[in-house]
Amino acid sequence: MRFDKDSLWYPGIGFAVAGLLLAFGQRALNRYSQGMQRSALWVEHTYDVIRTIESLSSAVSRASANRRAYQITGEPSYILEHRHSAADAHSALAALRDLTRDSAFQQKNVLRLEDLVGARLSVMDDLLKAQARGGLDPRKSASLMARARTLDTRIHGLLTSMTRYEEGVLQLRAEEGQIGYRRTRILQYALTMASGLIILVILLRLSKEIADRQKKELDLRNSTVLMEVVIEGSSDSVFVKDAESRYLMMNTSGAKMIGRPLDGIIGKTDSELFSPETFARLKASDQEIIQSGRPKVYEYSVALPAGTKTFQSSKAPYRDPQGKIVGVIGIARDVTAQKAAEEKLQEAAQIKADFAAMVSHELRTPLTAIKLVIDMIVDRTLGPVNEEQNSALVTAQRSIDRLSRLINETLDFQKLESGKMEFRVSEADVNRLVQEVVISFEPVAKGRSITLLTNVAKDLPKVRCDKDKITQVVTNLLSNALKFTAGPITVSTAMDGSDVRVSVKDSGPGVSPEDQTRLFQSFVQLEGTRSIQGGTGLGLAISKKIIERHDGKIGIQSKVGDGATFFFTLPVDRSA
Template structure:
């Protein structure tokens, strides 16, 4: 806020205060007049009401007299009695109206309440006296008149006191209002004088505070800044012209202080940069002398003090000879040429000389120094490239060694390639031998085994004539051994096909219940011989399953056969089929109460040609391929197999396969994925 505005505000404030005082006085006078009119009105209402009460009371007394003097006839008696009662009620009504008006006048209010009580007693006495009055009887008139003689004086006096008290209260209120108005007029005069004096004093103070003091302060600050004292705070405040001047001085002082600080920081950064740089740095002035240098330059050049270089001809000290040993003139020195021509230079292979007379190879760059576009010198940065040259030489030697090693490795690779070729030939011969062996097993072994099994079955059935019991047992042993050997051959062929990736599944829609029942029928005789209890439970939602019926039956028969084999006589074997709708899986669980499997051996269960215990191998015959085939065939069906087993209590093998509900199988065409309509499973 500027000074002119402040002066206008002070004058305006003085006028506003005086105007407020005048308006306040007018308002107070209006309020006093209003209160005076209100007092007049209220007093007039009180006086009028009290006078009305007095008039009605006097009429009541007059009606009483008319009752005694003029009511000799019963008709007149009744008329005057009604008038008496009416005036009595009007008197009381006016007094009741008067009581709230006398809330501020305790004296008149007390008289009014006393009058009301006396008036009630008067009414009672009048009515008691009338009980003996007989209209037309002179004697009763005199008797009644004597009974009530003078009883109306007290109420009359009390009502007169009410009227007098109201009149006095009215006069007192009006007098108080007049005194109050006089005091207000006197206070307004005093306030006007005080406000005018205050306005004059405030104006004088403002002139001193807003003009004289800021000018003196600005003069002192300018003197202090001119002396270079920039750290004393100015603390400018306000928005007037004086504050604007102080703000300008404060900004100028801050700018000068920031500039000095920035200059010091720049000098410090430059010094730190020069001191911390690993490269040697020195400056050249227009006379060719050294103007500055950093510690790295002193260290590499073998000097201990800057004064050994600064101010001296730098070329004659460190750069007077070429790399081949011939002298170098100043005209040939490209570092000196920079401060003469202003062109930067980059030299990779020259010599600098140390203070002790030794030299070292350097790479240096020279750049011109300009001040407002004027050339004032040059700066040279250089580095000792001795280690780099040694590294380059070592690198050349390493390249040569690497070339020799590469040649040796090439020879070894060629030798290994020949060896691998021989190994591949051996593997090919082995693969052909394996294929020939499998073909031999498939044809040369299975064909005679089939004949042996067929002939042994006919001999057991005694188709060639009767046999003794011992002969039948021997032939049954031959049949069982042949069947075991055929199973072994089939398992080996199957596992080889799976491992070679040559087994293909014949996908079909298979009734799950029929598949399970056919599998159970195959192991039924073995279980009955060991008097084992076989149970079967299947979910009603199992329905059809997309699978290879022969392979899945083979899988279940392997699991069930193992359960029969490793479960003692009179044990229990179970097959349970469950549906997991959330995971869309069907689970085949084969459980037994057999010998169980230790946890540390369960990881070897599904490896081919592995039996977990040599003692068990002697006790329970087997190839070790059954569970391996179960594992591989489950994988071919995109499923998984797991086992839970406790030694001495039994095992549970679970096969989880993908499953679709019947609704989805019915909704999709049968041949979209190669499925055929569901067919019964033979067993």
């Protein structure tokens, strides 16, 4: 698990701060213990002073006691003792002077003490000298004694005050020490806790980051595994090549497609795997991808040991993290079967088209002959014809015409279905087109006493369309109307938004909603039409295809018992 330097700055700083805080705490503690040491020294010093004061006091007392003992006993050993004591007193003083060097106050006291002790000792000396000379004048001795007593008092007072002073200072120091101790301890606790907290926070964040990174790595590993599964599981070939068309990676399906083991592919270029022609084509397409930087789909026919196969290969540029193109990634699919199927389909379509053309030709030829014959007889070219014969022949003519229409419509329908119907587009005056069709139907309508009405809109814009085909549609609608009705038929034109709309309204039985949905399908004939004039069932289907090829719409509006209006629209601004 790696950390990048960005994520390490804050724990680094945090630890540094925590360290600093601990260092401060430690320093405070050090200072305190140093202070403690100094205090200890002070205490010792103070006790030294006090002890020295005491030993001075005891030395002076002993000196006095020894003198009196000598005075009483006359023993010379007491004089020796007295001298020892006096010496002790002097050394005590010297020691005191030394000890109180740092205190101006105590030094002054020591100086006075020296005077006082010196004076007291000299009184003792005087008394000793007097004793040695044979006794002292009682009055002299009394004044000496009085002086001695005064001196003792003053010495004692001074020593006491010096002691008290030392004790006072000691007390002060002790108090200061306590406060200092408390402060130090508090500071130390605070700093320790602060640094402890910082460390804790850092550790928590670090552990969270570690957990996050672990999760991210796990997710990455999972998605990597998923990706691998997907690539390996694909039945298409998935591969990566470098800029020299050397294979860096390929999945199992790809190896199978090529027909070699995977280790025989990775690290090799296409020149080692395929024929020179195939290699040239593959290399060219790789180069195209690398140069253009855009994905593209290619189709190749490749000769493989298993036979010639067709592949559809989607290739895209392979970029490194900086975005530079370093190779090609690709997915290839074996489309041999599909191509074969497509070819068969096309063949079949061509056969169908050829067949339709041939059949219609073959059917039309004899029909032409028959029509020539019947027409010839009916128009009396071959001699007279009686009423009966005429009637019969006219029936035959109708059937011939019907058969002819059927052949035409079948062929039209086939052409439209296969998309082979050609449309010749020109500017058409819809009103005129419609009127021409109506005129052509007038004889038939008159023969059946049906009124044909036209209702054309004024200033109808010209429409770009195939005139013949649109005429075919109008003819189809009008002929249907004539089949369905014995009443008036109205053909109208109008504008419908940006479209031109042509409607044929009849007064026949109407068409039910269920039948309306079936109307424009091929080979559908509705009830009642077969008996009258017979249709092929293709008329409306063909009309629908023609109108749709013009980007128009065709439809019906009808209620049962209320006739039907067939209509179609043609867009006006149509870029043909």
